[in-house]
Amino acid sequence: MGDCMIRIFPVGDGFFSSPPSVVGSAVFLAAFAILIPINWWAGMHWNTPIYSLTIVAGLVFEVIGYIGRILLNLDTASVVGFVLYMLGTIMGPTFITSAVYQILPHIVVLYGKEFTLVSQPAYFGVFFMVLDLCTIAFQAAGVAVSISGATPDERTRGLDILLAGLAMQMASIALFLCIYWRFVYKIHHRIYILDATFRDVYLSAKYKMFLLCMQLAAAFILVRTIVRFVSLLEGFDSILNQSQLVALLLDATLVLAACIILIVIPVGAAFGRSWSITSPYCPGDGDANLPLHRRRGRSGPREITPPLPTALPNAYSPRTYNPGTPPQPPTHVNGSPGASRPPYGWAYGKVSQTSPGPSPSAVEYAPRQQLVKHDDIW
Structure with missing residues (x-):
């Protein structure tokens, strides 16, 4: 032994x-x-x-x-x-x-x-x-x-x-x-x-x-x-x-x-x-169809960020541009027709109604909705 x-x-x-x-x-x-x-x-x-x-x-x-x-x-x-x-x-x-x-x-x-x-x-x-x-x-x-x-x-x-x-x-x-x-x-x-x-x-x-x-x-x-x-x-x-x-x-x-x-x-x-x-395992009532199975918080259903920033009423950006047609947001990203959301930093606007002169001489862009800065993510 x-x-x-x-x-x-x-x-x-x-x-x-x-x-x-x-x-x-x-x-x-x-x-x-x-x-x-x-x-x-x-x-x-x-x-x-x-x-x-x-x-x-x-x-x-x-x-x-x-x-x-x-x-x-x-x-x-x-x-x-x-x-x-x-x-x-x-x-x-x-x-x-x-x-x-x-x-x-x-x-x-x-x-x-x-x-x-x-x-x-x-x-x-x-x-x-x-x-x-x-x-x-x-x-x-x-x-x-x-x-x-x-x-x-x-x-x-x-x-x-x-x-x-x-x-x-x-x-x-x-x-x-x-x-x-x-x-x-x-x-x-x-x-x-x-x-x-x-x-x-x-x-x-x-x-x-x-x-x-x-x-x-x-x-x-x-x-x-x-x-x-x-x-x-x-x-x-x-x-x-x-x-x-x-x-x-x-x-x-x-x-x-x-x-x-x-x-x-x-x-x-x-x-x-x-x-x-943010638990992906236990979806709440009525949230089973959400893409990530997010549950509702106490404050009610979550809000989805719109695809494009929305213009604020009666508020215009001080940035001005030469007369012309405002640029349109891209409908295709990287050649993919399914990706319809614009790149980060995109803004769109309208012709100012208060511009001096007989005709609109500047294109003023509405301020963007507050987004996330690129350098502040991590």
Whole structure:
């Protein structure tokens, strides 16, 4: 029995060549534990329960992981401690990124149906949810098989399954960032007028800062996942996997930094009441035919921005033009007959009735309806 147990251990008579630092493990355990009630309160206060509970689940797994690391400090051959450490520190970032994925459909709904990348923003949430479930299944199965395998081949197969789960996590985070940056590019190079329904949200400084925090958090967890993947390529006995410095600085610190960044500006504080209104999953009564399945707010049905700015009565712009026919708005954009909305910045007007002289000598344009400035979007 003793010989069989020795063959299971990756190094010597334990899972680590030296006991993990109990001080470092305790510090990170306390830090993750403190963030649990803070995220719980933020979810209840800002009415974002699903998002906050997902982050809380990730924080709980991190706490469990560092409890296992403390058990490994007491006994490097503790199978229970190693299982808790591996599952906790691998599952925790997966749940945190799952919470970040929930933000993307709400962002897409904010700007209007012309800027959607798919027919329904809810598809983003469903797609990433499926990826997360597959990732969790592969990671849990990999840890279980690599620990309980009776032969070296079975343990190696378990490690390969675990690496597949980490690879899926890396791919999902990278895909999320690519979709988000593609959406940002489409907003900056738009040919349509932004939907002004939620302009108070996407023009606020708090919302812009939150988007930056979201990207940093996703990037931190992506780097951490890459480090964990590389450290396990050579097995549990590799130099990187046995290094306490790598485990604390490039693993625990990055995940903790991502969690702190996400709570500095809670998602509910950035979106306000618009978080529930922009949910693409639960359309309100009578709104099932809306293109993005937006729900009605308390103030009544949302107003749709007209295709063209409307002229204000008895109000004219000081800008004057030479006599001639006013320019007409384009009916085709980029050769597409279906795109009938004018480019951003278009204005139209009428001949002034108060111009001096026997005949109208200037064409004055009515002031445009207040739109969104290009430089103030992000």
